[in-house]
Amino acid sequence: MQPTDIQNPSYFHKVVDCQWACPAHTPVPEYIRLIAQERYSEAYMLNWDSNVFPGILGRTCDRPCEPACRRVRTEETPVAICRLKRVAADNKGDISRFMPRVPQQKNGKRIALLGAGPASLAVARDLLPLGYEVHVYDKDAKGGGMMRSQIPAFRLPVGVLDEEVDRILDMGVVTHFGEEITSMKAMLDQEYDAYFIGTGAPRGRELELPGREQVADQIHIGIDWLASVAFEHIDKIEGKVIVMGGGNTAMDCCRTSLRLGAESVTVVVRSAFEVMKASEWEKEDAMREGIPIINNRPPKEFVHENGKLKGVLFGCVKPVEEDGRLKYVPTGEPDVFIEADHILMAIGQDNHCPWIERDLGLQFDKWDCPVLDDVTLQSTHPKVFFGGDSAFGPENIIQASAHAHQAAISIHLLCQHKDLKKDRPPQGVNLLSTKMGMHEWAYDSEHDPSVRNIVPLVEQKAALANVKVEVELGFDTLLGAQEAQRCLNCDVQTVFSEKLCIECDACVDICPMDCITFVGNAEEPKLRLKLTAPAETTDQDLYVSTDLLTGRVMVKDEDVCLHCGLCAERCPTNAWDMQRSVVHIPQLGSFAE
Amino acid sequence: MTFVAKPKAHHPRLPLNEIGLTRRDYEGSVSTLCAGCGHDSVSAAIVQACAELSIPPHRFAKVSGIGCSSKTPSYFLNKSHGFNSVHGRMPSVITGANLANRDLHCIGVSGDGDSASIGMGQFAHIVRRRINMLYIVDNNGTYGLTKGQFSATSDKGSTSKKGAPNLYEPIDLASMALQIGASFVARSFSGDKSQLVPLLKAALHHKGMAFIDVVSPCVAFNNHDGSTKSYEYIRKYGQNVVNADFIAEHEEITADYQPGTVEDINMPDGTILRMYKLDENYDPHDRVGALNYVQRRKEQGEIVTGLLYVDPDAIDCHDILRTVAQPLNEMGELELCPGNSALASINESYR
Numbered sequence: 026m027q028p029t030d031i032q033n034p035s036y037f038h039k040v041v042d043c044q045w046a047c048p049a050h051t052p053v054p055e056y057i058r059l060i061a062q063e064r065y066s067e068a069y070m071l072n073w074d075s076n077v078f079p080g081i082l083g084r085t086c087d088r089p090c091e092p093a094c095r096r097v098r099t100e101e102t103p104v105a106i107c108r109l110k111r112v113a114a115d116n117k118g119d120i121s122r123f124m125p126r127v128p129q130q131k132n133g134k135r136i137a138l139l140g141a142g143p144a145s146l147a148v149a150r151d152l153l154p155l156g157y158e159v160h161v162y163d164k165d166a167k168g169g170g171m172m173r174s175q176i177p178a179f180r181l182p183v184g185v186l187d188e189e190v191d192r193i194l195d196m197g198v199v200t201h202f203g204e205e206i207t208s209m210k211a212m213l214d215q216e217y218d219a220y221f222i223g224t225g226a227p228r229g230r231e232l233e234l235p236g237r238e239q240v241a242d243q244i245h246i247g248i249d250w251l252a253s254v255a256f257e258h259i260d261k262i263e264g265k266v267i268v269m270g271g272g273n274t275a276m277d278c279c280r281t282s283l284r285l286g287a288e289s290v291t292v293v294v295r296s297a298f299e300v301m302k303a304s305e306w307e308k309e310d311a312m313r314e315g316i317p318i319i320n321n322r323p324p325k326e327f328v329h330e331n332g333k334l335k336g337v338l339f340g341c342v343k344p345v346e347e348d349g350r351l352k353y354v355p356t357g358e359p360d361v362f363i364e365a366d367h368i369l370m371a372i373g374q375d376n377h378c379p380w381i382e383r384d385l386g387l388q389f390d391k392w393d394c395p396v397l398d399d400v401t402l403q404s405t406h407p408k409v410f411f412g413g414d415s416a417f418g419p420e421n422i423i424q425a426s427a428h429a430h431q432a433a434i435s436i437h438l439l440c441q442h443k444d445l446k447k448d449r450p451p452q453g454v455n456l457l458s459t460k461m462g463m464h465e466w467a468y469d470s471e472h473d474p475s476v477r478n479i480v481p482l483v484e485q486k487a488a489l490a491n492v493k494v495e496v497e498l499g500f501d502t503l504l505g506a507q508e509a510q511r512c513l514n515c516d517v518q519t520v521f522s523e524k525l526c527i528e529c530d531a532c533v534d535i536c537p538m539d540c541i542t543f544v545g546n547a548e549e550p551k552l553r554l555k556l557t558a559p560a561e562t563t564d565q566d567l568y569v570s571t572d573l574l575t576g577r578v579m580v581k582d583e584d585v586c587l588h589c590g591l592c593a594e595r596c597p598t599n600a601w602d603m604q605r606s607v608v609h610i611p612q613l614g615s616f617a618e
Numbered sequence: 619m620t621f622v623a624k625p626k627a628h629h630p631r632l633p634l635n636e637i638g639l640t641r642r643d644y645e646g647s648v649s650t651l652c653a654g655c656g657h658d659s660v661s662a663a664i665v666q667a668c669a670e671l672s673i674p675p676h677r678f679a680k681v682s683g684i685g686c687s688s689k690t691p692s693y694f695l696n697k698s699h700g701f702n703s704v705h706g707r708m709p710s711v712i713t714g715a716n717l718a719n720r721d722l723h724c725i726g727v728s729g730d731g732d733s734a735s736i737g738m739g740q741f742a743h744i745v746r747r748r749i750n751m752l753y754i755v756d757n758n759g760t761y762g763l764t765k766g767q768f769s770a771t772s773d774k775g776s777t778s779k780k781g782a783p784n785l786y787e788p789i790d791l792a793s794m795a796l797q798i799g800a801s802f803v804a805r806s807f808s809g810d811k812s813q814l815v816p817l818l819k820a821a822l823h824h825k826g827m828a829f830i831d832v833v834s835p836c837v838a839f840n841n842h843d844g845s846t847k848s849y850e851y852i853r854k855y856g857q858n859v860v861n862a863d864f865i866a867e868h869e870e871i872t873a874d875y876q877p878g879t880v881e882d883i884n885m886p887d888g889t890i891l892r893m894y895k896l897d898e899n900y901d902p903h904d905r906v907g908a909l910n911y912v913q914r915r916k917e918q919g920e921i922v923t924g925l926l927y928v929d930p931d932a933i934d935c936h937d938i939l940r941t942v943a944q945p946l947n948e949m950g951e952l953e954l955c956p957g958n959s960a961l962a963s964i965n966e967s968y969r
């Protein structure tokens with residue numbers, strides 16, 4: 026193998042599994058260390074800088090970071106990264122002193138952001154400190170998008186949402202709320218310098234089955250129904266409820282129904298439990314509240330009598346694997362009838378922008394998604410950018426923030442008449458030694474073997490009585506500190522200097538995880554097998570040195586390294602050093618810049 | 619040294635041996651030796667060898683004298699029997715242990731100071747007596763623990779860290795062991811586990827006195843340019859003659875591509891000792907030939923390593939003394955001490 030180029034910003038970034046997996050590349054270990062030091066405001070700001078909504082995300086994030094966490098590979102349960110974010114948000118002090126300054130004197134450029142969801146709000150946050158005049162349009166009366174209209178208050182209290190939305194609006198956004206946009210052409214006629222479309226994926230999917238028309242008022246599109254609950258147009262649901270669908274929307278629908286007085290709630294999913302789109306924890310939350318989830322039951326018909334819904338007829342299937350893909354075949358059992366007074370349909374959302382005229386030079390693909398450059402997020406109309414759910418279909422808040430940062434950079438480059446690709450600021454990496462003395466490191470290197478802490482919940486009866494009672498109490502500072510200790514500090518890197526190594530084996534002998542091997546070089550697949558512990562996790566990199574004096578190379582498998590620093594402690598020549606890597610992710614208006 | 623203990627966490631796919639233990643179950647306490655000390659690598663090699671042999675840790679007795687090397691039994695086999703004796707006296711204590719319980723696997727760890735100076739007499743006599751044990755000398759050519767004086771194995775002309783030359787001829791413990799009755803003699807290097815671990819395994823299976831001289835650099839006091847026991851020096855002048863490979867009873871013999879001619883020795887316990895002779899002219903069954911070879915090469919500035927000599931059918935101290943097969947520690951007081959009348963009748967038989 027070729028020697029590893031550790032100056033390549035991606036190399037060590039990838040070792041920080043959580044940060045690598047986070048679409049917005051939040052510097053997770055760094056903020057967890059700040060929490061451990063009880064520096065909650067700083068921890069909050071570090072989050073705010075990269076993901077814009079720490080309080081909201083600390084409760085609702087899809088957390089792609091957690092399955093990626095190294096602890097999953099070393100002992101199965103990840104660090105509770107998401108809930109630690111909430112600890113920072115809940116315990117922060119006055120952060121006004123950290124806020125970026127927004128110039129009074131504007132730079133003369135006007136930008137229109139369509140939709141006031143997380144994507145647009147994050148673009149606004151990035152652009153305002155540079156002096157842009159930012160206009161945000163939304164048909165709703167308040168900002169927040171689906172974070173307000175969809176995510177139920179028992180998961181995300183309105184106060185938390187308002188705080189983080191207002192923080193951005195108060196930076197000087199010109200709001201045009203309560204205005205539905207009906208024509209993109211009319212928007213373009215207003216001659217903004219750039220447009221960002223963050224109108225989401227607002228159309229809930231329909232299920233055309235026999236009976237659908239006859240009992241239309243007892244069948245509700247899940248996201249429309251949740252919005253009506255959020256905006257308090259609906260405050261109860263009576264009788265038996267069937268929620269159809271297996272995603273997070275279905276989980277929110279069923280749990281909301283339970284709180285609005287449903288006699289019974291059943292979730293029915295056409296596919297198997299394991300492949301449901303809902304996150305593990307969302308399924309667990311619903312089941313903990315006693316909601317049954319019935320799988321492998323595709324709906325056949327809405328059964329009705331005298332214009333009134335009776336229930337739904339479901340077929341029975343089972344999953345069989347064919348060429349590595351799941352196929353559903355009938356089991357032969359008779360169809361099942363489940364009684365219902367209301368159906369909530371939560372089987373997906375689509376992009377839908379009927380208000381964008383199709384003759385403006387803005388192209389859409391066959392799924393009705395805009396044709397975009399996936400780096401710059403520029404559409405086929407040079408002044409128009411997309412981000413959030415409107416860009417590539419429904420995703421989540423953290424993706425929306427990530428898109429926003431890229432779109433903001435593109436808009437800024439466009440306004441400066443620069444090339445959106447060639448002039449894009451590059452990523453970088455800084456390495457800072459954490460060595461403080463003989464055996465002292467600037468981080469808590471000792472490995473903490475304790476298991477993941479469980480987030481305390483509010484008493485269930487109280488939770489189910491009111492849709493606005495937040496279910497999770499969150500970690501208190503003590504539990505937070507305990508959980509923070511579990512972080513392995515994966516951003517403190519093992520950095521090797523071949524010139525210093527005397528090949529004494531001390532590091533090999535002390536490494537608890539058998540990460541290090543001195544061995545003759547070979548091509549990667551072969552080399553992986555030659556190591557003391559064969560490196561079977563092929564998506565984790567090998568760190569390979571140049572040739573050493575004996576002709577061998579040092580190979581470190583990054584896979585299960587605990588970042589405990591013992592290799593560096595044991596090395597007589599400091600050939601190993603523990604260095605904190607700071608990945609530089611370009612971002613406009615970042616206070617880290 | 620490290621203050622942080624090695625975490626209990628281990629590689630998720632760490633293999634289990636035949637008795638369901640991992641290599642980590644054979645480790646000891648955290649080492650207090652200097653970072654980079656060769657002795658720690660020898661300990662790691664012992665851990666690996668014992669784990670691979672699937673011998674329960676409590677079936678080992680580890681005994682040592684005084685010195686950095688003699689501290690190392692604390693750093694391997696935590697769950698075994700151990701005794702850290704006085705300077706140069708490991709042989710007497712381990713002799714006692716082996717006499718009392720002949721079923722124990724005895725590992726004696728000593729240093730070049732501990733064995734070649736103050737313990738010279740004990741060393742010579744335990745080898746003569748052929749105690750069934752593995753005798754390891756962590757040979758760094760210096761008194762590490764007392765901060766770097768020349769030891770009796772330092773080569774004449776090699777220098778101290780400050781540059782003063784050693785004026786005396788060195789003692790070669792491996793040659794002595796060959797001469798006075800060891801039935802398994804090897805030399806190895808702490809920095810070469812691929813050679814050392816199979817040697818340790820073979821030695822632990824050998825019945826009789828197995829002696830291994832392990833060149834084990836002292837990073838603090840004897841790893842400089844004038845040293846002949848430094849990492850660099852041994853890598854440059856080490857000359858491997860016979861690689862050993864230990865093959866357990868039921869282990870499949872897989873073809874491998876080590877160089878040299880192969881010779882298999884069927885050991886009395888059913889295992890196989892496989893030898894790869896790197897020098898055609900070398901005969902590891904020829905005690906006198908081995909002695910000559912080692913000395914000749916030494917004259918040419920080379921350090922011969924590998925399995926120097928083995929007598930697979932050797933006898934040990936218990937054979938010589940014709941002791942009973944049952945370990946003495948398993949017998950009752952009456953059997954061991956049959957009383958005055960028994961003594962009287964024995965005395966009577968000599969009159």
Ligand SMILES: Cc1cc2nc3c(=O)[nH]c(=O)nc-3n(C[C@H](O)[C@H](O)[C@H](O)COP(=O)(O)OP(=O)(O)OC[C@H]3O[C@@H](n4cnc5c(N)ncnc54)[C@H](O)[C@@H]3O)c2cc1C
Nearest residue numbers: 085140142143144164170171206224225413414420421422
């Ligand atoms: C039930 C449900 C639960 C969810 N839970 C989570 C969760 O727990 N965690 C998570 O990360 N994500 C969750 N999501 C997804 C998340 O809400 C979205 O991915 C995210 O809000 C997308 O942000 P956005 O800015 O792209 O668009 P949106 O949040 O959808 O905002 C779009 C805004 O544009 C406005 N708009 C649209 N069209 C027009 C128009 N023509 N004129 C004027 N205004 C218009 C809308 O009113 C809306 O305010 C959930 C989604 C649903 C449906």
Ligand SMILES: Cc1ncc(C[n+]2csc(CCOP(=O)(O)OP(=O)(O)O)c2C)c(N)n1
Nearest residue numbers: 685686687705729730731732760761762763
């Ligand atoms: C009776 C006695 N004499 C002298 C000493 C001092 N002493 C301690 S260790 C040592 C030499 C150890 O050298 P070696 O066996 O080579 O061990 P190393 O530290 O080099 O591994 C000496 C002379 C002692 N502890 N006891």
Ligand code: SF4
Nearest residue numbers: 536586587589590592
């Ligand atoms: S930090 Fe070093 S000693 Fe610790 S697990 Fe990683 S490679 Fe091994």
Ligand code: SF4
Nearest residue numbers: 526527529530532596
């Ligand atoms: S401990 Fe240091 S000098 Fe020794 S092998 Fe490891 S990196 Fe090289």
Ligand code: SF4
Nearest residue numbers: 652655686762836837
């Ligand atoms: S002084 Fe030498 S022998 Fe003793 S621990 Fe340090 S390096 Fe090892």
Ligand SMILES: [Mg+2]
Nearest residue numbers: 729730758760
């Ligand atoms: Mg010594």
